[in-house]
Amino acid sequence: MLIFPYAKINLGLQVLRKRPDGYHDIRSVLFPIPLHDALEAVVDDSVPRGEVRFARTGIPVPGDPASDLCLKAVEQVRKLRELPGLRMHLHKAIPTGAGLGGGSSDGAHTLLLLNDLLNIQIPRAQLHPMAAELGSDCPFFLEHAPQLAEGRGEVLSPAEPNLSGHWLVLVNPGIHVPTAEVYGNLQLRSEDADLRELLTAPITSWQGTVVNDMEEYVFAKHPAIGAIKEELLAKGASYAAMSGSGSSVFGVFSKKPVGLRFAKEYGMWVFPALNRR
Known part of the structure; x- marks a missing residue:
């Protein structure tokens, strides 16, 4: 199964205050854009049950692949059910460390992908906190539409900036x-x-x-x-x-x-x- 994690831009970004937990309260409208990675996952009986074989291609991503948010999302799903042997391939086209949310999108879309591939039927109300645990802007990428982000970025409500025709x-x-x-x-x-x-x-x-x-x-x-x-x-x-x-x-x-x-x-x-x- 193949899915295309998309990037975002920020229409305004207000940093309001520093919180006791060390994060900052922000306010921003997150807007989806048609620049995307490609993420594929398949069940492979030749892979031992519970094992995930993960590969990355495309734009190089710094750091250990084991720390990729895709694999952290897999671990979130593993808490809910036993996993079959999986192969996952992430092809990066969204620049990293660029303010576009590419890594966060990959993590959130891994949750969506495994939910469908394995027919787990995790309700949206449960996916949201799972995504928020991966990162502050991960929940946005479950929505597929502009959102006003508040709190540390995980508190969302619909927004309708009119960029039609632009x-x-x-x-x-x-x-x-x-x-x-x-x-x-x-x-x-x-x-x-x-x-x-x-x-x-x-x-x-x-x-x-x-x-x-x-x-x-x-x-x-x-x-x-x-x-x-x-x-x-x-x-x-x-x-x-x-x-x-x-x-x-x-x-x-x-x-x-x-x-x-x-x-x-x-x-x-x-x-x-x-x-x-």
């Missing part, structure tokens, strides 16, 4: 920005703007109001990332922002842009803005 340009410069470093150097906001309300305004009014609070630190540390945002705006984007803690930057255009050029080592994708995956 195009997204996503640029990734390949700069790794550690999320913990960004959180550790943030100036927390002093005002609490209603992000959902801000996103009901015309897209042309978003710039300067729908803000990613992480940009100030990241752009100062890595000016090349801020330069991408400025270039997208200069080329006609109605709105541009960094996604998550970076380093990916996206622009929203009213029509399909042509003639965009960035450094050859940068990744760039152009696709229509769709509210569902």
Whole structure:
């Protein structure tokens, strides 16, 4: 069985306060985009029961494959039922450490994949806390539609930013920005703007109001990332922002842009803005 874990961008990212548990309360609208990995799982009788043989291809992922969120999701499922012998293959196309949620999406989609493949019938109400245990933004990838994320990112409610008819340009410069470093150097906001309300305004009014609070630190540390945002705006984007803690930057255009050029080592994708995956 094959599934396609998709990426996300953040429409605004407000970091509100640090919590007693060490996390931060945030508010952000997470928006699905048609950039995806491919994840396949099959039951293989030649593999001993309970064993999972996992392979990764595509974009290299740093770290030990044993720590991959796909395998951590397998262990979540193992708590509920005995597993047959499985083979899993993850092909990475979403850049890692890029603010696009690729690893979180892989973990959440592993839960969905095994639920269907093994006919476990885990209800959605149970999948959500399982995903939240994997990571703060993992529950979003169970929803397949824009969501307002609050708490540490796991408290979700539907959001409907209207990007109908618009195009997204996503640029990734390949700069790794550690999320913990960004959180550790943030100036927390002093005002609490209603992000959902801000996103009901015309897209042309978003710039300067729908803000990613992480940009100030990241752009100062890595000016090349801020330069991408400025270039997208200069080329006609109605709105541009960094996604998550970076380093990916996206622009929203009213029509399909042509003639965009960035450094050859940068990744760039152009696709229509769709509210569902």
